[in-house]
Amino acid sequence: MNAEQKQLYKLKADLIAAMGHPIRLAIVEYLSNGEQCVCDITEHLGAERSNVSRHLAVMLKAGLLEYRKDGLKMMYTLRTPCILKFLSCVTEALRQQMQSNARILARL
Amino acid sequence: MNAEQKQLYKLKADLIAAMGHPIRLAIVEYLSNGEQCVCDITEHLGAERSNVSRHLAVMLKAGLLEYRKDGLKMMYTLRTPCILKFLSCVTEALRQQMQSNARILARL
DNA sequence: TCACTATGTGATGGCATACTCACGCATCGG
DNA sequence: CCGATGCGTGAGTATGCCATCACATAGTGA
Numbered sequence: 001m002n003a004e005q006k007q008l009y010k011l012k013a014d015l016i017a018a019m020g021h022p023i024r025l026a027i028v029e030y031l032s033n034g035e036q037c038v039c040d041i042t043e044h045l046g047a048e049r050s051n052v053s054r055h056l057a058v059m060l061k062a063g064l065l066e067y068r069k070d071g072l073k074m075m076y077t078l079r080t081p082c083i084l085k086f087l088s089c090v091t092e093a094l095r096q097q098m099q100s101n102a103r104i105l106a107r108l
Numbered sequence: 109m110n111a112e113q114k115q116l117y118k119l120k121a122d123l124i125a126a127m128g129h130p131i132r133l134a135i136v137e138y139l140s141n142g143e144q145c146v147c148d149i150t151e152h153l154g155a156e157r158s159n160v161s162r163h164l165a166v167m168l169k170a171g172l173l174e175y176r177k178d179g180l181k182m183m184y185t186l187r188t189p190c191i192l193k194f195l196s197c198v199t200e201a202l203r204q205q206m207q208s209n210a211r212i213l214a215r216l
Numbered sequence: 217t218c219a220c221t222a223t224g225t226g227a228t229g230g231c232a233t234a235c236t237c238a239c240g241c242a243t244c245g246g
Numbered sequence: 247c248c249g250a251t252g253c254g255t256g257a258g259t260a261t262g263c264c265a266t267c268a269c270a271t272a273g274t275g276a
Contacts, residue, residue: 001134001152001153001154005134006130006134009130009131009133009134010130011202012130012133012195012198012199012202013127013128013129013130013132013133014128015198015201015202015205016124016127016128016133016198017125017128017129019121019124019128020121020122020124020125020126020127020128021121021125021233021234022114022117022118022120022121023117023234024121025117025120025121025124026109026113026114026117037252037253038252038253038254039251039252039253044109045109046109048235048236048237049252049253049254050235050236050237050238050253050254050255051234051235051236053253053254053255054234054235054254054255055234057254057255058233063205063209071243071244071252072242072243072244072251072252072253073251073252073253074252074253074254079205079208080201080204080205080208082197082200082201082204083201085197086194086197086198086201087120089190089193089194089197090120090123090124090194091120092190093123093188093190093191093194094119094120094123096188096190097123097171097187097188100171100187100188101171129263129264131264145222145223146222146223146224147221147222147223155265156265156266156267157222157223158223158224158225158265158266158267158268159264159265159266161223161224161225162224162225162264162265163264165224165225177273179222179273179274180221180222180223180272180273180274181221181222181223182222182223182224
């Protein structure tokens, strides 16, 4: 593996890691309904506001989100709808995994 | 969000996090060619052997991989082919992101 | 039995992340 | 101008992750 390939893996890994957290995952899913402000996201998650703000910053930096100002509020949106397809892959993988586990358990 | 939903997000996030690392990503891609032993993976990556071993353990625990013993060697395989579809989504998202960045840069 | 190979794992140091609290800044309504 | 609201961010702490070294284990072949 040359340096260029390593760099590419790093980019991909960073993108993935930006979603590898329960709160961030929940935010992405919530944003699939369209643009939302921080206050609504916070209320929906039932999490600490400053913490949500930090997670939003992480995803913003990773390029997953976009935002715009609307008066007092900051409105966040998903940057690439592709991300949702990504998430459906995860759900499917999780389902397959659990079914596989269930089969193993059934043999006990 | 109730506790059950949070648990679900945690499961998904753990699955995602298990891939959110350059080395682990490279391993998954390498394993898409089929079963490989630790020695070959290590050589292909050019990484520290014990480090590779640890990353394999992480993915094993996350349910991404399976392994079997073959003499001295431990052979690892991808558990769910679905993971590859997942990765192609990441690649596509990264491409979209970079194209988007390129458009923004073009306006300078 | 003895060297050698392939692999996993405990210990450790360094670094990044997550969360909370407190505060500051910008904006809006009056 | 003032209070209230929405939001970001510095500081501090706790926790976890990562890479590395050293060592232990298991199988292999002579």
